[in-house]
Amino acid sequence: MTRPLIKICGITRMRDALLCASLGADMLGFIFHEPSPRNVDPKIARAVPVGGPLKVGVFVRQQADEILRIMEECRLDLAQLHGGHDVDTCEALGRDRVLKVLWPERYDSAASFEADVERFAPHCRHLLLDAGTSGGGHGTAIDFSGLDPERIQSSWMLAGGLGPSNVVAAAALHPDGLDVNSGVESAPGIKDETKLRELFSLLRNEQ
Template sequence: MKLHGSRPRPLIKVCGMTRMEDVKLCTALGVDMVGFIFHPPSPRCAAPAFVRSVPEGFPAKVGVFVRQDAQEILDIMDECRLDMAQLHGDHDPKTCEAVGRDRVIKVLWPQRHDSATTLQDEVDRFSPHCKHLLFDAGKKGGGHGESFDFTKLQTLEIIKPWFLAGNIGSHNVQGALESGACGLDLNSSVESEPGIKDSKKIRDLFSRLREES
């Protein structure tokens, strides 16, 4: 596997924020990015007013979009003062470019593919049009508590820094760290219920990530 942009301690993103107290905890722990979901069917859907109230700067604010088109995404990013857009739906490279390739994290689902060849084709299709890729579990959506075999990525040539998601917790964190990802995306594994982060789980997993990376 050829990797570019990896670092000794991976970037850590905690997604599905709905409460300021969780944002403050993540900020205090040194989390690099916090994610806010703009998808009404999700129990973690965030109110724009709340997202806008989160201070700008550090950690970076990432909006997660599923069905919005490029203009809707840009409008929400402006309203909520977001740093990046995570395109978590069936958005195409043209949408990535319209939002701004330097501000896009494009999600891909390895389990959609029957072979490494077709997955590589999708990686190659999106890599020129985004800042990061993110490989998630399942075949759509996210935050569902599923994981996948990270070794499915070992044969890929990935020219972009990439994130790994999929119920990352104590049972698979070692494999996640060994995968070569530049960042880890945490959500359901650090919750007590959807949208409500568990401070102990966040502290314990963040501490372990620091120790093992």
């Protein structure tokens, strides 16, 4: 099995960014949302070297102009849209630079979820399917049973309570990527080296 892309989100410390890069992370996520316990100091996000894992900014309330300003300031590669951003925002940022979050459990039917998948897929690099009905980083595991990967005809990533205990099961759904946050932490915004090493070891063994 080909290993999916791995994004480690909620990075707040340089030491964690460098550790994740050394373990083989493909993306590092930096949250720009002040109420979050994982809200990052922009100086740290900017200081993380470019040329390694892609640097992803997570945005909730910001509009396109502010997102673009932060992306330039912090030398970010991608924007993860975690709020009510629409297709126009995706286009303003550039489709190859956008991860658009959808919450499958928010929809009252498979048809309404698939309609949003079709609406956003042409305007973003990846769709990111998260647990719950809003927010993120809460540790709630996504309900795998409600996902039908065969019906998602676009590049997609999976998030929601992922960690060493369930990452192999998540990878078995063959997403293009996995987004890991609270499942590899010792406290919000503080990554746990043992959990990270176990996670990457499990995924390497599945290849």
